[in-house]
Each structure stands twice: as structure tokens, then as C-alpha cells.
Amino acid sequence: MKSYHLDPQRGLAGLTVRDHDEPVPGRGQVVVKVRASSLGSRDLAVLAGAYPLPIRPGVVPGCEGVGEVVAVGEGVGRVRAGDRVAATVFPRWLDGPFVWDNAAQLGTMVDGMLTEYAVLGEDGVVPVPEHLSFEEAATLPLAAVTAWNALTTGSALRPGATVLTLGSGAVSLFVLQLAKLSGAQVIMTTSSAAKAERLKALGADDVINYRDDPAWWQEVRARTHGAGVDRVVDATGPLEQSLKCVAADGEVAFVGYSLSGAEGARPIDPATLFGAGAAVYRIATGSRAHFVALNRAVEAHRLRPVLDRVFPFEHVADAFRYVESGGGFGKVVISHD
Incomplete structure (x- = not known):
């Protein structure tokens, strides 16, 4: 062998x-x-x-x-x-x-x-x-087990809940598929129009191009009428933006961050963490x-x-x-x- x-x-x-x-x-x-x-x-x-x-x-x-x-x-x-x-x-x-x-x-x-x-x-x-x-x-x-853990840790994912998952990597693709099984509305971020179309074909309800909108948390807030999303699955960072677009009493599943640049690992302002009012779970x-x-x-x-x-x-x-x-x-x- x-x-x-x-x-x-x-x-x-x-x-x-x-x-x-x-x-x-x-x-x-x-x-x-x-x-x-x-x-x-x-x-x-x-x-x-x-x-x-x-x-x-x-x-x-x-x-x-x-x-x-x-x-x-x-x-x-x-x-x-x-x-x-x-x-x-x-x-x-x-x-x-x-x-x-x-x-x-x-x-x-x-x-x-x-x-x-x-x-x-x-x-x-x-x-x-x-x-x-x-x-x-x-x-x-x-990837799939990580997505399952991210969606099931904390409170149960209710039909009609809003889920934001960052990027179009393997974890996020499984988050999309599994969250849709629960009846959730799924927003995703990606880097290109071509990927956005593929994500929508897989069932994504909304896609934000983070290259066009670097402060994408503002777009998430706008597209949820200011309420923010019930759950963020953050596999890429920056965590700060995830905290800015999660709903009060929402949840952030912190899967990881990009090792390719400093932005994903940037320190969090305590005021942002406190102001989010959300639970943050480390997902391993x-x-x-x-x-x-x-x-x-x-x-x-x-x-x-x-x-x-x-x-x-x-x-x-x-x-x-x-x-x-x-x-x-x-x-x-x-x-x-």
C-alpha cells in the first residue's frame, strides 16, 4: 500500500x-x-x-x-x-x-x-x-459537519429565520443547503457576479458582492430592514462586520478567519462586541x-x-x-x- x-x-x-x-x-x-x-x-x-x-x-x-x-x-x-x-x-x-x-x-x-x-x-x-x-x-x-455544528449550536434555527454565511467556500455552501432545509432565508457574500449567480441557483435568497461593497454589513442591515440577521456563520472574517450586522440577541458562529491577510484577524473593539448584543460561539x-x-x-x-x-x-x-x-x-x- x-x-x-x-x-x-x-x-x-x-x-x-x-x-x-x-x-x-x-x-x-x-x-x-x-x-x-x-x-x-x-x-x-x-x-x-x-x-x-x-x-x-x-x-x-x-x-x-x-x-x-x-x-x-x-x-x-x-x-x-x-x-x-x-x-x-x-x-x-x-x-x-x-x-x-x-x-x-x-x-x-x-x-x-x-x-x-x-x-x-x-x-x-x-x-x-x-x-x-x-x-x-x-x-x-x-466542511459539512462544521456547517451543521454552526447551525445547530445555540438556539434552534426556526423557519423564516435569516442566516448570513460569509464567502462561497465549502462550509458556506453546506450552510446554504442545510439552512434552506430548515426553512431559513439565506444571505451570502461572495467575490464575483459569476459566483453570485451560482449561489442563487443553489437557493441563496440574496447575495452581496463584498468587492463592490467592502462595508457589506451595511448592505446586510439594509436588506433586513435594519433588523440584522438571526445567525451569522463567519468562516472568513472580519468578525467585526459580522457583529455589526447580527440582530440583537442573535448568534454568531465563529468558524475561523482568513490566514491570508491581516483584516480577518483584526482586534475587535469592545464597544462593537457589547453593542452587538449577540452570542458568539467558537466552532471547531x-x-x-x-x-x-x-x-x-x-x-x-x-x-x-x-x-x-x-x-x-x-x-x-x-x-x-x-x-x-x-x-x-x-x-x-x-x-x-
């Missing part, structure tokens, strides 16, 4: 392929023949050594992957050989709030999914929705319980993710370069077949 390995802070020069014997599961473990995985901006940060979590030298990168169970170890009762499963990004985070004890993450602290066979704990996998292909299912573990992907609940919704509504491009396993470096180039729309997937 072959696996990719990573020496952090060296970029693509630190990405190598190694040969290994096929693994044997230990007690409580399963071996998964990986059929598809996916990449995103998180993986670029890991590649550059700029990710917030520790990165073990030589780790197998990639936190999103799905496949078929081919062997089970002693004591495994949750899954069996032949099951189609997805790996959870945080294998130890089963439920409840995120704590440091659960921070071991695939592709940074422990070996990830850019491999032909992965050894995972039985608690670290969940069933794949039956209607999805492996390539489609590979888009779920990070999600737990196994979040993933299981997401999959129930995906299966019940036959939701299909938005795929951008699929690269073969042998061309992972090209996939990284494509993600880095920007301008895509949807998830970038690696086919391991």
Missing part, C-alpha cells in the same frame, strides 16, 4: 509517498480501504505549517476520507467488514463540548486519510449515507454526534454536495495546487480508485 506523508513547513516539497505493508487492526480498531478523500484551505494551512494544532513530522495528511471496512479487530461491534464509512475528523470527540483532551485530529496529530488503507478506532467512523457516492461522501467530514468542526445527526438530515432529504473537481490519488500535488489557486466552487476530491 502507499501513503502520503508530510514534513510541515516545507509545502509541497515536504509531501512524499511511501510504501508500507497493509495494516492489521488492533483491538477496537478497523482497517478501511480508502476510496475517496477531499482537500480544502485547512489542508493548505497544514502543508505550510500554519495550522493552529500541532503537526507531527511524517504524519499522513488529510482529515476527510471515506471507504469500505475490510478488516475488524477484536472487540469491534459497531461496524463490520463491507460497511461504507466516513472517518471523523476528531476521532476522540464523541459528543459534548470540544475540549483539549479530544483535540487529536486526523492529518495533524495522528495519521490521516491520504492513504490507501487507514487504521481507525471503531468509534472514529460513521456510516455513509446510502445515496451518496464515495466521492460525494468524502466532502462531509470537515464537530463531534461524532454532530456527524451522525448531519447524516440523518442528508439521508432524509437526499442532499447532494457540490463537487468542484476530482483528482486521482497519484495527482494529490496537483489537487493541492488547484486548491491554492482559488476560484473553485465546491469541494475538491481525491479518488483513490
Whole structure:
């Protein structure tokens, strides 16, 4: 079998392929023949050594992957050989709030999914929705679980509620799809007219071009008749603008911020934070319980993710370069077949 390995802070020069014997599961473990995985901006940060979590030298990168169970170890009762499963990004985070004890993450602290066979704990996998292909299912573990967590943490999302999600990246696309299932009105920001049209075709009720309107929070206020939105899913920043356009007693799901510029990480004026009157939640992907609940919704509504491009396993470096180039729309997937 072959696996990719990573020496952090060296970029693509630190990405190598190694040969290994096929693994044997230990007690409580399963071996998964990986059929598809996916990449995103998180993986670029890991590649550059700029990710917030520790990165073990030589780790197998990639936190999103799905496949078929081919062997089970002693004591495994949750899954069996032949099951189609997805790996959870945080294998130890089963439920409840995120704590440091659960921070071991695939592709940074422990070996990830850019491999032909992965050894995972039985608690670290969940069933794949039956209607999805492996390539489609590979888009779920990070972006979709993050979107689900962002929409379900705090108060319940009521029909008719207004949701603002920033950008047209993978998390925001899943926020759009999932929020519409709840009957919400969804406003999105994006950088081009072409992307705005695609977002509207997917169901966005309103789209604001942040290049045309750098102070886009004012547009959000205007388009909600001054009330602001009930929930903001902020995956890019600047957080200050999210706080200025959220409704009183609304909620901001703070997913992250752009690492490419200073604006996204700019300090917040305490007066802005106080004046917002909103709850701010830090969203760290999600737990196994979040993933299981997401999959129930995906299966019940036959939701299909938005795929951008699929690269073969042998061309992972090209996939990284494509993600880095920007301008895509949807998830970038690696086919391991």
C-alpha cells in the first residue's frame, strides 16, 4: 500500500509517498480501504505549517476520507467488514463540548486519510449515507459537519429565520443547503457576479458582492430592514462586520478567519462586541454526534454536495495546487480508485 506523508513547513516539497505493508487492526480498531478523500484551505494551512494544532513530522495528511471496512479487530461491534464509512475528523470527540483532551485530529496529530488503507478506532467512523457516492461522501467530514455544528449550536434555527454565511467556500455552501432545509432565508457574500449567480441557483435568497461593497454589513442591515440577521456563520472574517450586522440577541458562529491577510484577524473593539448584543460561539468542526445527526438530515432529504473537481490519488500535488489557486466552487476530491 502507499501513503502520503508530510514534513510541515516545507509545502509541497515536504509531501512524499511511501510504501508500507497493509495494516492489521488492533483491538477496537478497523482497517478501511480508502476510496475517496477531499482537500480544502485547512489542508493548505497544514502543508505550510500554519495550522493552529500541532503537526507531527511524517504524519499522513488529510482529515476527510471515506471507504469500505475490510478488516475488524477484536472487540469491534459497531461496524463490520463491507460497511461504507466516513472517518471523523476528531476521532476522540464523541459528543459534548470540544475540549483539549479530544483535540487529536486526523492529518495533524495522528495519521490521516491520504492513504490507501487507514487504521481507525471503531468509534472514529460513521456510516455513509446510502445515496451518496464515495466521492460525494468524502466532502462531509470537515466542511459539512462544521456547517451543521454552526447551525445547530445555540438556539434552534426556526423557519423564516435569516442566516448570513460569509464567502462561497465549502462550509458556506453546506450552510446554504442545510439552512434552506430548515426553512431559513439565506444571505451570502461572495467575490464575483459569476459566483453570485451560482449561489442563487443553489437557493441563496440574496447575495452581496463584498468587492463592490467592502462595508457589506451595511448592505446586510439594509436588506433586513435594519433588523440584522438571526445567525451569522463567519468562516472568513472580519468578525467585526459580522457583529455589526447580527440582530440583537442573535448568534454568531465563529468558524475561523482568513490566514491570508491581516483584516480577518483584526482586534475587535469592545464597544462593537457589547453593542452587538449577540452570542458568539467558537466552532471547531464537530463531534461524532454532530456527524451522525448531519447524516440523518442528508439521508432524509437526499442532499447532494457540490463537487468542484476530482483528482486521482497519484495527482494529490496537483489537487493541492488547484486548491491554492482559488476560484473553485465546491469541494475538491481525491479518488483513490
